Amino acid sequence: MRRSILSVAMIVFVVGLAATAGAYDVLYFNDSPMTHDVGSFGIGAGVVYFSHTGVYDVDGEKFDFEGDTAVTEMYVPIDIYYSVMDQLELGIKPGFQMNSATSFTGDEFDASGITDTWIDAKYMIMMDPMVTARVGLKLATGDDEGDEDNGPTGTGQMDIDAAVLFGMPAGPGQLGGQLGYRMGMEHESGWAPGGKILFLVDYLYPLSDVMDLKIAADGYFGSDATFEGDSIDDSASNLVEINPGIVYGMDNGIDVGFDVFYVLMGANEAAKWGAGLCCAWGTE
Numbered sequence: 001m002r003r004s005i006l007s008v009a010m011i012v013f014v015v016g017l018a019a020t021a022g023a024y025d026v027l028y029f030n031d032s033p034m035t036h037d038v039g040s041f042g043i044g045a046g047v048v049y050f051s052h053t054g055v056y057d058v059d060g061e062k063f064d065f066e067g068d069t070a071v072t073e074m075y076v077p078i079d080i081y082y083s084v085m086d087q088l089e090l091g092i093k094p095g096f097q098m099n100s101a102t103s104f105t106g107d108e109f110d111a112s113g114i115t116d117t118w119i120d121a122k123y124m125i126m127m128d129p130m131v132t133a134r135v136g137l138k139l140a141t142g143d144d145e146g147d148e149d150n151g152p153t154g155t156g157q158m159d160i161d162a163a164v165l166f167g168m169p170a171g172p173g174q175l176g177g178q179l180g181y182r183m184g185m186e187h188e189s190g191w192a193p194g195g196k197i198l199f200l201v202d203y204l205y206p207l208s209d210v211m212d213l214k215i216a217a218d219g220y221f222g223s224d225a226t227f228e229g230d231s232i233d234d235s236a237s238n239l240v241e242i243n244p245g246i247v248y249g250m251d252n253g254i255d256v257g258f259d260v261f262y263v264l265m266g267a268n269e270a271a272k273w274g275a276g277l278c279c280a281w282g283t284e
Contacts (some may be wrong), residue, residue, distance in 0.1 A: 002104055004279060007124060009044050017117065023239065023274060024261065024276070025198065025218070027093065027118050027120060027138075027163075028180070028200050028218060029218075031178065033122075033131065033132035033176065034130060034177045035086065035122055036283075038086050040082070040083040040283045041083075043080050043081075043280070043281060044078070044080075044279065045077065046278030046279065047076055047276065047277055048050075048074070048076075048276035049072070049073070049275055049276070050075075051070065051071070051072050051272070051273060053065050053069065053070045053071075053271075054270075056214060056239075058234045060265060061268065063159070064211040069101075069102060071099070071100075072101070075096075075098075076097070077278075079091065080092050080135070081095050086124075087123055087124040088123050089121075089123075090120070090121050090181075091095050091118075092119050093117065093118050094117040094141070095115040095116075095117070096114055096115065097153055098112045099151070111151030112153065115141070115145075115153050115154055116138050116139060116154045117138070119136065119137050119139065120134055120135065120161075122134045130166060131165070132164070133163075134164075134165075135159070135160075135161065135162050135179075136163075137161075140154055140155065140158055141154060141202070142154015142189075144156025157184060157185050158185040159182055159193075161183075162181055163178050163179060163180025164178070164179055165177070165178045170203065173212070175201075175203050176203075178198070179198070179199050180197070180200065181198070182220075183195050190228040191226070192225060192226045194225045194235065194237075195222065196220045196222040196223075197221045198218075198220040200218035200260075202214055202243075203215045203216075204247065209249070209250075211246065212246070213244075213246060214246065214257075215244055216242070216244065216245070218238055219241055220238060222236050223264065234268075236267070236274070237267055237268035239266040239267075240264050241250060241263045241272075242261075243260065243261050243262075244259070244260055245258055253281050253282055254281045256276070256278070257277070257280075258280075260275050261274040
């Protein structure tokens with residue numbers, strides 16, 4: 001049991017350095033079923049910070065690292081979109097990370113650089129209620145090997161994601177959600193991540209004409225990873241987190257948001273908490 005816990009801790013440690021994932025999914029977070037008028041352009045950026053000193057093991061039990069072992073993650077996501085039609089929007093989501101970790105032996109590890117990049121397309125199927133289909137492709141733009149001075153910043157393999165997004169008025173606010181499936185392509189080494197069912201539900205409650213309170217929950221449920229086509233036992237991971245926040249919209253088209261992240265439960269995942277600040281601008 002002790003060996004399995006330590007192996008899980010090592011897996012989470014490496015994955016945590018490779019990319020900020022799990023508790024923050026750049027494809028799902030801050031997205032909505034809305035598409036903009038043809039010719040609209042927008043860009044957003046943010047800073048997201050996570051910390052964890054423990055993991056959820058394969059059985060979903062929380063386990064704290066020994067001694068002063070800790071992992072901190074700093075991620076700078078960028079989101080750019082362009083509407084080629086009123087109902088069709090294309091996007092690209094690159095990012096930069098600055099992650100670090102201290103092991104129980106006192107050794108320090110860093111992983112900083114460009115991460116993997118998502119490109120996506122959204123098509124609005126219905127206006128009322130809003131129903132939108134989205135497909136995404138993750139490009140392996142991050143370094144999946146690293147060196148003696150800098151750890152990996154990417155996975156080295158591509159992912160394909162397909163999701164349905166919805167939104168509708170509910171009481172004084174707006175209810176939204178996403179449900180998708182992600183399939184990971186095989187790395188050249190023969191390893192491939194397990195498939196994932198991802199979800200997100202949020203509710204925006206108006207505090208004023210320009211400020212909304214956001215109450216949200218998101219996560220995923222995954223299957224076992226594979227190596228050369230063979231399943232790796234007990235490698236499946238899952239995660240559920242809550243994500244409250246504040247959204248402030250300005251008259252000049254700029255939106256500012258502040259979010260808090262806290263993982264409630266999981267398996268083969270980091271027991272993270274974090275916060276993020278984002279700013280976006282777009283034409284109509």
